[in-house]
Amino acid sequence: MNIGHASKRTGLPVKTIRYYEDIGLVAPDRAENGYRDFGAPQIARLNLLAQARMIGFTLEECRSLIALEENPSRHSRDVRRLAEQNLNSVREKIASLQALEARLTGLISQCHGDEAPDCAILDGLSDTAKRTA
Amino acid sequence: MNIGHASKRTGLPVKTIRYYEDIGLVAPDRAENGYRDFGAPQIARLNLLAQARMIGFTLEECRSLIALEENPSRHSRDVRRLAEQNLNSVREKIASLQALEARLTGLISQCHGDEAPDCAILDGLSDTAKRTA
DNA sequence: ACTTTACCCTCCCCCTACTGGAAGGTTTAG
DNA sequence: CTAAACCTTCCAGTAGGGGGAGGGTAAAGT
Numbered sequence: 049m050n051i052g053h054a055s056k057r058t059g060l061p062v063k064t065i066r067y068y069e070d071i072g073l074v075a076p077d078r079a080e081n082g083y084r085d086f087g088a089p090q091i092a093r094l095n096l097l098a099q100a101r102m103i104g105f106t107l108e109e110c111r112s113l114i115a116l117e118e119n120p121s122r123h124s125r126d127v128r129r130l131a132e133q134n135l136n137s138v139r140e141k142i143a144s145l146q147a148l149e150a151r152l153t154g155l156i157s158q159c160h161g162d163e164a165p166d167c168a169i170l171d172g173l174s175d176t177a178k179r180t181a
Numbered sequence: 182m183n184i185g186h187a188s189k190r191t192g193l194p195v196k197t198i199r200y201y202e203d204i205g206l207v208a209p210d211r212a213e214n215g216y217r218d219f220g221a222p223q224i225a226r227l228n229l230l231a232q233a234r235m236i237g238f239t240l241e242e243c244r245s246l247i248a249l250e251e252n253p254s255r256h257s258r259d260v261r262r263l264a265e266q267n268l269n270s271v272r273e274k275i276a277s278l279q280a281l282e283a284r285l286t287g288l289i290s291q292c293h294g295d296e297a298p299d300c301a302i303l304d305g306l307s308d309t310a311k312r313t314a
Numbered sequence: 315a316c317t318t319t320a321c322c323c324t325c326c327c328c329c330t331a332c333t334g335g336a337a338g339g340t341t342t343a344g
Numbered sequence: 345c346t347a348a349a350c351c352t353t354c355c356a357g358t359a360g361g362g363g364g365a366g367g368g369t370a371a372a373g374t
Contacts, residue, residue: 050350050351051350051351052349052350052351061332061333062351063332063333063334064331064332064333066352066353067331067332067333071331081339081340081341081351081352082339082340082351082352083340083350083351083352084351084352092307095307096303096306096307099305099306099307100306101331103281103284103285103288103306104281104285106330106331107330107331108330113303113306116303117303117307119298120298121298122298122300123295123296123297123298124292124293124294124295124296124297124298124299124300124301124302124303125294125295125296127292127300127302127303128289128292128293128294128300128302129294131285131288131289131292131302132289134285135282135285135286135289138278138281138282138285139282141274141278142275142278142279142282145237145271145274145275145278146275148236148237148271149268149271149272149275151236152236152237152264152267152268152271153268155236155264156261156264156265156268159257159260159261159264160257160261161257161258161261161262162256162257162258163256163257163258164256164257165252165253165254165255165256165257166257167255167257167260167261168257169257169260169261169264170229170246170249170250170257170260172232173229173232173233173236173246174225174228174229174232174250183321183322184321184322185320185321185322194361194362195322196361196362196363197360197361197362199323199324200360200361204360214322214323214368214369214370215322215323215324215368215369216321216322216323216369217322217323234360239359239360240359240360241359
């Protein structure tokens with residue numbers, strides 16, 4: 049299966065697949081004409097990568113995940129720990145975005161939003177003192 | 182005020198301040214020895230940038246914000262619209278992170294997390310079919 | 315006066331995770 | 345036989361900076 053077909057099968061852009069090969073996350077065979085040739089294991093690998101990326105794993109975390117997947121004597125505990133680390137960082141991001149949302153909402157509610165130049169948002173952002181707004 | 186002092190006053194790293202000058206977000210004077218010299222308006226500008234970045238504005242959005250701030254005949258409506266766009270993208274990010282959190286939580290709960298190699302997380306990620314997990 | 319330390323300057327490369335495009339070879343459809 | 349649709353490698357760019365080289369200055373200690 050050449051790269052275009054692999055792309056359609058996995059949903060990953062062609063460029064991305066080449067990039068993953070570059071950084072050693074997948075190793076397709078090569079046909080005689082130099083074209084990449086993806087077999088079932090490589091397609092499975094790309095699917096794993098696509099899924100892991102979708103749930104927020106970085107490429108380095110994907111690399112660890114792959115190492116575990118390839119290791120038949122792995123402990124599911126290690127996979128779980130990887131996922132839990134990720135869950136924690138997702139939760140942290142959510143928390144800080146929610147704080148952001150609150151601050152933005154507060155600022156917006158104080159701005160008249162009319163033709164006048166006076167703006168509570170600009171004031172709230174430039175005033176270093178009353179950063180409570 | 183030279184750049185080190187400006188950094189302490191605004192909380193922005195020295196490198197960041199230089200970068201902001203590079204891309205035209207702040208224009209400090211220069212002393213005779215070539216050192217940057219930040220006056221009160223430049224410090225205020227840096228504070229605005231620091232605050233705007235903290236509430237999630239991109240540097241391009243900061244540029245728009247600055248254009249509005251500098252325009253005495255601005256409408257607070259325009260500032261408000263900028264902030265609202267930002268609020269929307271923050272909310273979208275929160276929503277997708279929450280979806281992620283749900284999926285991760287579901288996967289993790291199915292993994293035994295013991296010494297055995299069998300892992301519901303690996304299964305859930307590699308199995309293209311039952312992506313519901 | 316001299317030295318050390320703490321600044322400051324510019325310039326270039328590095329990061330993540332890709333994306334776009336140029337220049338060129340290959341294969342397939344009409 | 346040609347044109348479209350593939351494929352290849354390589355180079356450059358994105359956001360928002362960080363690290364460090366190489367070199368000039370300034371302030372403080374001795």
